[in-house]
Amino acid sequence: MRKEIIDTDKATKPTAWYSQAVRQGNLVFLAGACGDDPVTGEIVGDGDIKIEAKAALENIKHTIEAAGGTLENIVKMQVYVKDLNMLADFNEIYKTYFPENPPARIAMAVKDFMGGANLEIDGIAVLD
Template sequence: MAKTIIHTDNAPAAIGAYSQAVRAGDTVYMSGQIPLDPATMEVVGGGDFRAEAVQVFKNLQAVAEAAGGTLGDIVKVNAYLTDLGNFAIFNEVMAEFMPQPFPARAAIGVASLPKGVQVEAEAVLVLNA
């Protein structure tokens, strides 16, 4: 099975040795997104967790659309938070962006994330499901 690299200028460019997403068959593996503005590559939110989470979902949405899907096609989300006290806010933001039924999800507390952000999320989506 061939793999297809997914890239869009509407999401932050990769800041390492990875692709924004890779499609294998009807499955798209989306790399972790942090709250970077794709135009400036600067962190959004000024330390406001909700603003950071909103930008993360905007970035995931842009990559999903570049792959030919939507956030509704996501089957699994992995969220990484530097403070699990923000878990309820993450849930609220996720519910604003993603339709029901919601995908499977893991939320993991981590010591730190790139560029000092408070949240990162990665996802797997299935097209034509």
């Protein structure tokens, strides 16, 4: 079993030396996704965490789809926000992507993100 690099034009391309996701067997490891536009690479929303959250979750959604799965295959998410006071607004968007049986999750505050983002999300999925 060898690892497969997952790459899609529907999600933001990495700006550093890493892959959007890596599939090893039935596991998919999703790299961190910020709320950036896949075409321009720029953070969207002018600081609005809800707009950034939607863009980041869309990037995650498109990446897991490129790996052959759906959001339902995600079993663990890690959420990093600039300020924990943003978490309630983030959760409002997050629950629309995981309305039932959400993945296990951790959320924590991180001081700074590349490009001025307010959040970053990564995850692990299990494909059937």
